[in-house]
Amino acid sequence: MKAISKPAPAKFSANKEYDLDRFDLALLRTLQEDSSISNVALAEKVNLSPPACLRRVERLRQVGLIRHYVALLNPVALNVGMVVLIGVVLDRSTPQSFMDFEDAVQKISGCMECHVVTGEFDYILMIRTRDNQSFNRLHAEQLLFLPGVRQVRSFIGLREVFSTTRLEF
Incomplete structure (x- = not known):
């Protein structure tokens, strides 16, 4: 009779490799769904004791697999429901022009x-804004003044089909 082998644990590599067992993977998947879950409820959901669960989550944070926790807000309710995707072409492809642009774009409202x-663009941006008028103002007051930009092409989203923050692993 042939022995059934266990699948190898997942590996994470960003300077280091980490062996992730089924508990770690279950913790990550569960926290993606609801990062506000209590440690006791999380431990129960993944079949660990609360102290073991807490230690594992802390280790996942320390190694960088969990970057931080956030609340996902409703953009429509907050009056920033319009999505604009923007293709940007720089006039030069030098390390300095890329660095200047990347520093400046982080300040765009x-x-x-x-x-x-x-492909056709050097960068793709995703911007959320209130409406056409607010985007037009943003374009005229901020986007046109980004350093090193030769071309900006805007694509206004008409309807969101789906959006997720969930990573599949």
Whole structure:
């Protein structure tokens, strides 16, 4: 009879590798769903004792697998429901021009994400704002003054199909 082997534990690599067992993976998955869950409820959900659960969660934080905890807010209720994706092309591709742009874009009102990308653009930004008028003002007062920008192309979201913060692993 052939022996059934256990799957190898998942590895995390960002300078170091960490062996993640089924308890660690269950903790991470559960905390993604509700980071406000009490330690006692979390421990029960993943079949650990509360002290063991607390130690594991603290270790996951210390090694950087859990960066921080947040509350996900309702953008529509807070009057910033309009999403604009923006493609940016820089006029030069030098380390200094990239650094200058990256420093400046972090100060743009409502900018939630900035990614270096391949293809037609150098960067893709995701901005949340109130409406067309507020975006037009943001464009005229902030985006046009970002350093080293040759071209900005905006794509206004018409309807959100889905959005998630959940990582699949």
